[in-house]
Amino acid sequence: MEIKLMNGPMGVDSALFGLGLSYGLTSPYEDWNSVPEETQDRLKKVAARLAPKGGGEDKFLRQIFYIWDINAPSYWWPQFDQYKIGVTTLSASKMHSLTARPFSPNDFELEGFSGWHKVIEHEKPTIDEDTEEWCQHPLYDVLIISSQGRVKRKAYTKTNTLGQARRYRERMYTLSVGGGGYLMLILNSDKESKKHLYVHRLVAEAFIPNPENKPQVNHINGNKFDNRVENLEWVTAQENAQKAIEMGTKPINYACYQGKFTQEERDQIMMRWEQGETVPQIAKSFGVYNSRIYCLVHGIHKFKPYENEFKTFCRECIEPLNALREVFLDTKDNDVWMQILGKLPQAYKQRRICSVNLAVMKNIYHQRKNHKLGGWHRVCDAFVEATPEWLRGSVYNA
Numbered sequence: 001m002e003i004k005l006m007n008g009p010m011g012v013d014s015a016l017f018g019l020g021l022s023y024g025l026t027s028p029y030e031d032w033n034s035v036p037e038e039t040q041d042r043l044k045k046v047a048a049r050l051a052p053k054g055g056g057e058d059k060f061l062r063q064i065f066y067i068w069d070i071n072a073p074s075y076w077w078p079q080f081d082q083y084k085i086g087v088t089t090l091s092a093s094k095m096h097s098l099t100a101r102p103f104s105p106n107d108f109e110l111e112g113f114s115g116w117h118k119v120i121e122h123e124k125p126t127i128d129e130d131t132e133e134w135c136q137h138p139l140y141d142v143l144i145i146s147s148q149g150r151v152k153r154k155a156y157t158k159t160n161t162l163g164q165a166r167r168y169r170e171r172m173y174t175l176s177v178g179g180g181g182y183l184m185l186i187l188n189s190d191k192e193s194k195k196h197l198y199v200h201r202l203v204a205e206a207f208i209p210n211p212e213n214k215p216q217v218n219h220i221n222g223n224k225f226d227n228r229v230e231n232l233e234w235v236t237a238q239e240n241a242q243k244a245i246e247m248g249t250k251p252i253n254y255a256c257y258q259g260k261f262t263q264e265e266r267d268q269i270m271m272r273w274e275q276g277e278t279v280p281q282i283a284k285s286f287g288v289y290n291s292r293i294y295c296l297v298h299g300i301h302k303f304k305p306y307e308n309e310f311k312t313f314c315r316e317c318i319e320p321l322n323a324l325r326e327v328f329l330d331t332k333d334n335d336v337w338m339q340i341l342g343k344l345p346q347a348y349k350q351r352r353i354c355s356v357n358l359a360v361m362k363n364i365y366h367q368r369k370n371h372k373l374g375g376w377h378r379v380c381d382a383f384v385e386a387t388p389e390w391l392r393g394s395v396y397n398a
Contacts, residue, residue, distance in 0.1 A: 001070075001071065001072045001073065001076065001109060001349070001374075001375040001378055002069075002070070002071045002072075002378075003068055003069070003070045003071075003072075003378055003379055003382045004068070004069040004070075005066065005067075005068060005069075005382065005386050006067040006068065006069050006353065007066070007067040008064075008065060008066030008067055008386060009064050009065070009066055009358065009386065009387070009388060010064070010065045010066070010067075011063045011064050011065050012064055012388060013032040014032065014063060015047075015060045015061070015063035015064050016032065016040070016043045016044065016047060016060070017029075017031065017032045017035070018060060018063065019043060019046065019047055019050075019060045020035070020039070020043050023046065025039055025042065025043060026039070026043075044390050044391070047060060047391060047394075048390060048391055048393075048394040049394070051362075051391060051394040051395045052394050052395070058359060058362075059359070061357065061358040061359035061362060061395070062086060062357045062358070062359045063357070064357060064358040065355060065356070065357050065358075066355070066356050066357075066358070066361065066386060067353065067354070067355050067356075068353070068354045068355075068356060068382075069351070069353055070351070070352055070353075070354055070379075071349050071350070071351040072109075072349060072350065072352075072375055073108070073109035073346060073347050073348065073349050073350075073375070074344075074345075074346045074347070074348050074349075074350060075346040075347070076109075076373065076375050077350060077352070079368075079373075079376075080354075083356075083360055083363065083364055085360070086356065086357045086359065086360040087354060087355070087356050087360055088354070088355045089352045089353065089354045089355075090352065090353045091350060091351060091352040091353070092351065094350075095337070097350070097351075098325070098340060098344075099325060099328065099329060102322050102325065103318050103321045103322050103325065104119060104121075104318070105119045105310070105313075105314055105318065106118065106119050107348060107349055108313070108317075108318075108345065108347040108348055108349060109347045109349055109375075110310055110313060110347060111248075111374070113252070113309040113310045113313060114252055114307065114308060114309045114310065115251050115252060115307075115308035115309055115310035115311055116251065116252045116309075116310040117248060117249055117250060117251040117252065117310070118222070118247065118248035118249050120221075120222040120223055120224075120249060121223070122181060122223055122224050122225045123223060123225055123226075124149075124225045124226070125148070125149075125223075125225075125226050125228060127148050127150065128148065131147075131148075132146055132147055132148050132150075133146070133147040133207075134146055134147075134152070135206050135207070136154075136206075137202060137205065137206050138205060138206065139205065140187060140197075140202075141154075142154050142156060142187070143187070143202065144170075145202050145203055145206040145207070146203075147203070147207055147228065147229045148227075148228050148229075149183070149199055149200075149203055149226070149227030149228055150172065150173075151172070151173045151175070151185055151199060151202060152170055152171065152172050152173065153168075153170065153171055153173060154170055155167070155168060155169050155170040156168050173185045175199060178196060178198065180224070181224045182198050182199070182200060182224050183198070183199040183200070183224070183225060183227060184196055184197060184198045184199060185197055185199065199227045200217050200219065200224075200227045200232055201217050203227050203228075203229060203232060204217045204232050204233075204234060207229045208229065208232060208233070208234060210234045212234070214234040214235055214236050214239075215236065215237065216234070216235050216236065216237055216239075216240045217232055217233070217234060217235070218232070218233050218234075218235045218239070218240050218243055219231055219232065220232070220233060222247050222249055251308075251310070252310075260288060260292060261286075261296070265286075266296060269282055269286070269293060269296055269297065270296070270297060273293075273297045279293045279294050279297065317343070317345060320343060321340060321343055321344070324336055324339055324340050324343070325340065328340060358387065358395070361383045361387075361395075362395050362396070364379070364380070364383070365380050365383050365384070365395075365396055366396075368380060383396075384396050
């Protein structure tokens, strides 16, 4: 789930000015800009005192608006739709959004699945030749490197075994995809032995200082085809791994603890324990240490088969949906469309643009801040961060 602030807070000055009219503090003035700074500060303190209260005393919060861009799974939206008052939402047509492009794992809320990782679309950025810079590579003098990830071979002359000289013109390298999905080229000239070179390292070596001699180069946005200078940075192996975790591109480990027993044996052990047998008695009959039985019956280890749930979902759900989508695009058959809707899981994410006032945000926060669905935690954190600091504590800590 993603939530992003598009605009806000809007109307803060107007809300404070209106609040001041209720107390006679802004009556002598035409607008907020003409109110003395001392009075403005006083009104902020009054607003902070009234914000936690109900009974209409906090109604000025309804005049402070935000516009949010929220991309959330289908099972989440009915909960959000409970807050109808003061909320306006706009979203794309479902038929358009489902057929505009093939289904991707990123279209679904799968973060709790074993093996899950964010899928980055690897696309080459558009080259801006007006701002593109070129320089000779510091290690391979035959190569000229672009600040936007292109590589040229300099013109050079090569003499064959018969002593004949041949002139090679400057040319742009055609890049291929190498190990790990990175763009690469093969360098083979009279001055260098045959080498497989990764473009992101060439660009970093040519343009980015590395005073700490860090060994790896990271793509900041995760797109391995985007080798512009501004998208690259030198990192240590530990920093590179940590950034992958933060971005979500590192798969969640799915090697779960299976233990010594089969599922049938675990069921039998639990039944015997529930019927009153002691841990030592059960352990003796199975020929294991007491600790193995103790951990099982008390749930210390979560037993689960080795399964990559993320890959299973992609194979059993996304691939059939894409097959149906292709048929629908060819035939426009309404029955096929209904099959797509029938197979679409609740984890499918829908994007909406939502306008919400601060009073509703306050209500949502206090009702949902401890909700077990992780999406609500992100929403509540975003609400807190977007609220003016002088009002934040009064609205959310009451």
